[in-house]
Amino acid sequence: MAIGQSYREIKIWLSDSACIGLSPVSPELFARSCPRFIDGFFISIELLVLASLFGFVIAIGLAVARTSNVGALSVPAFVYCYVFRGTPLLVQLWIFYFGFGSFGAEGLGPFWLVFRDGYWVGLVVLTINTSAYAAEIFRGGIVNVPHGQIEAALAIGMGWWTKLRRIMLPQALQISWPAYSNEIILLLKGSALVSTITVLDLMGQTRTVFSRSYNLEIFLYAILLYLVLSGSLTIILRILEARLRTPTQMSRQH
């Protein structure tokens, strides 16, 4: 509770400072709806950060299951990835929100707490969706770890878990990070679809503001804010990529 409280206060403070700071350069239309834009901006960031963190963990598990030679693990993981990669995000959002949501409190029991709120449905669906894509990316990384290095791990006496954790996953992440970064950028853009299930993310707020003014200029501000988001995201992902990378022959120094 205390954390939620202070987080909310920080958001308000940031929102106020941003709008005040921007006011000298804000066109009138933006200045009027600035708090709304910033609110939406935060919701988009929250969804992105949470979905990508949960999605990452699930994806690693799925990727390991996918590459397992135990059918009871690999087949369900394959089906999960196939279904959630093979259907549009928009359809998934609508099925979860309008479809499952229509069962109501009686039909869903405790799950109703999740399904009645577009925000939580959005978070769950984005997590599922990105985990399916990322699992496929990480699977590619896992199968591309050089076989000789895996044999060296076995030959030294490593068990399944140690080999996976110490040798395979770190290299799989290195290999797949560029593709994974791309997926996260796509997740950011895909997250705008949650505005269709009542979530007031950046796109949701933009639509609200637009429906009052019918001024197309509004979308220009949305675009700028999305660019700020994807730009910062790209920088963060690049920094992580550089940290993951080990020196190659190119940087050979004798």
Place this chain on the structure above:
Amino acid sequence: MDSRDAPPSSASPEQAYLSVRRIKKKFGDLAVLNGVSLEAPEHEVVSLIGASGSGKSTLLRCINLLTIPDEGDVWIDGVRLPLSDPSRPPRRITDKKAVRLARARLAMVFQSFNLWAHRTILENVTEGPIHVLGVSAAEAREKATALLDRVGIADKRDFYPAQLSGGQQQRAAIARALAMEPKILLFDEPTSALDPELVGEVLKVMRDLADEGRTMIVVSHEMSFVRDVSNKVVFLHQGCIVEEGGPAEIFQSPKTEACRKFLSSVIQ
């Protein structure tokens, strides 16, 4: 009790630390090993020679079960490595823990080094002791540093494998193997992937290991090395041991036509 769990009855006089009994292996229809038995007495160097495709690597890999033999068993220190009954294929490992422990005592050095690319040379050497043997990080680092010094690449400890020459990488791989304090070292053509001028530095390290009385099984095409360091030379031909004996015996008076042909092809 499975009768195969009794120690091999036809054990050599000085009970060998490692013994391989009537190993057979097929890949599809290709019979690669046709009932090979081999013994590695302690403190001795056994060299495996033979033409390409004769099954040398497969035999070596059967010893630490990187390849599972279809038939036959491997005995280490009087204990049979736990494999399922060969009459009910496919054969598999029945006790993974026991195999892990056995592998930790058999170090393998590969033709292609197989250092872990995402770890520094020092980390490559400390990885096994820390994460397999459970040695403390400080102790492992100290020992690794000494081993790297011994193989002559102490100054490369913080480099990554891709930043080293082939000869340096192979010496690091040998240090990685030694860090496990193995009872037996298995070498699969450790110099075949190296430029000719780098072969010497690796052979020198191996020669030192032989001199200090390490038990080693070596697959190599470096015949002068084999002749110098081996206590026993084993000639494999089409998956069978057709000749074995002291290096002088094999190199000076090969008994079989196949061995004569092979030797004349590798020694110009």
